[in-house]
Amino acid sequence: MPGSRFWWYRWSAPNGKRFAISLKTEDEATAVLEKAKVRATIERHGSDAYSPTQGRGEAPRPVDDVIDQYLDDAKNRTKKAMRPGTAKNIKLMLKLFCKDSGIHHRHELSVAKMADWIKAKKRAGRSTETLRSYSRDLRAWLRWLMNKGMLPASTRMLEMPDAPPVGRKNWLEQTKVDEIIEAAADDADLRFVLHAGFSAALRRNEISEARVEWFDLTNGRIDISSNPAFVTKDRDARIIPLKKAFREFLQTYLDGRTAGYVLAPDVTKGKSKYRFDSNRRLKSHFKNCSVKCSWHDMRRSFASNLLSKGESIYVVAKWLGDLVAVVERSYGHLAPAAGDIDR
Numbered sequence: 542m543p544g545s546r547f548w549w550y551r552w553s554a555p556n557g558k559r560f561a562i563s564l565k566t567e568d569e570a571t572a573v574l575e576k577a578k579v580r581a582t583i584e585r586h587g588s589d590a591y592s593p594t595q596g597r598g599e600a601p602r603p604v605d606d607v608i609d610q611y612l613d614d615a616k617n618r619t620k621k622a623m624r625p626g627t628a629k630n631i632k633l634m635l636k637l638f639c640k641d642s643g644i645h646h647r648h649e650l651s652v653a654k655m656a657d658w659i660k661a662k663k664r665a666g667r668s669t670e671t672l673r674s675y676s677r678d679l680r681a682w683l684r685w686l687m688n689k690g691m692l693p694a695s696t697r698m699l700e701m702p703d704a705p706p707v708g709r710k711n712w713l714e715q716t717k718v719d720e721i722i723e724a725a726a727d728d729a730d731l732r733f734v735l736h737a738g739f740s741a742a743l744r745r746n747e748i749s750e751a752r753v754e755w756f757d758l759t760n761g762r763i764d765i766s767s768n769p770a771f772v773t774k775d776r777d778a779r780i781i782p783l784k785k786a787f788r789e790f791l792q793t794y795l796d797g798r799t800a801g802y803v804l805a806p807d808v809t810k811g812k813s814k815y816r817f818d819s820n821r822r823l824k825s826h827f828k829n830c831s832v833k834c835s836w837h838d839m840r841r842s843f844a845s846n847l848l849s850k851g852e853s854i855y856v857v858a859k860w861l862g863d864l865v866a867v868v869e870r871s872y873g874h875l876a877p878a879a880g881d882i883d884r
Contacts (some may be wrong), residue, residue: 548572737837
């Protein structure tokens with residue numbers, strides 16, 4: 542039926558929602574053609590491609606609103622809620638994809654456009670790891686769109702970019718770890734960082750945010766927990782036993798201190814997302830020790846040395862704060878001499 546000026550198309554969805562869309566023409570024949578286009582969009586993407594009737598009706602739902610709804614759901618989900626910082630980065634990536642692809646409304650989304658965008662980023666020189674990160678985030682968004690009924694359940698999934706063969710991940714055996722820690726005898730803060738990574742598998746941000754209260758030298762354990770200024774990964778607290786050498790070092794290093802940050806903020810390095818950033822000192826120390834090692838390699842060394850000596854992978858996973866499957870795939874590697882194949 543015509544409105545005051547243009548023809549309108551009105552309909553009701555199976556869930557009872559009512560919709561109205563202006564066909565933006567006064568000519569009846571043209572209105573019939575425009576109605577057919579709207580019906581085709583509804584058949585492909587459902588009525589939620591358009592906003593429910595509000596007053597005189599609305600245009601197709603802006604894609605920015607859908608992105609915001611997705612991230613709000615991700616941040617508020619009960620299990621493994623998305624961290625605000627992660628949500629911020631993903632929002633920037635999704636909006637960049639929509640801008641580059643000329644997508645303004647949700648019904649314009651397609652897997653083909655996502656695949657073309659990934660290919661364009663590859664031609665622009667993005668690394669394989671970056672492209673796989675983009676693809677993972679786009680795939681998660683696709684699954685959410687299908688679960689919400691905003692895309693058909695039969696929508697094919699975006700393929701992941703080819704990745705190079707995975708080689709043996711780097712880690713250091715305990716004898717080499719001991720040498721590296723001993724070589725930092727003249728730098729107490731660096732020695733703490735090395736012990737925290739190699740002897741307790743603390744993550745980089747946990748080392749930066751470490752509190753004196755976490756270290757229970759009487760009972761020999763580390764109790765990593767959140768505070769008003771810091772939230773642990775996945776909001777999970779965990780307890781890690783203190784190795785003998787680390788405990789002995791802390792008795793001197795923390796002597797007389799009962800509270801506050803373990804490491805004073807380093808304000809000489811410029812802007813950093815970590816309140817204490819020892820990255821340069823750490824890299825320089827590894828170079829002087831003639832070893833190749835990263836922050837994750839320290840955690841990997843912690844796990845691999847324990848598993849090589851027969852410790853339960855379940856226990857190691859608890860100490861790392863990760864799932865058993867993650868430890869098995871990414872952190873737990875065996876030394877060549879581990880186990881007895883002839884037993």
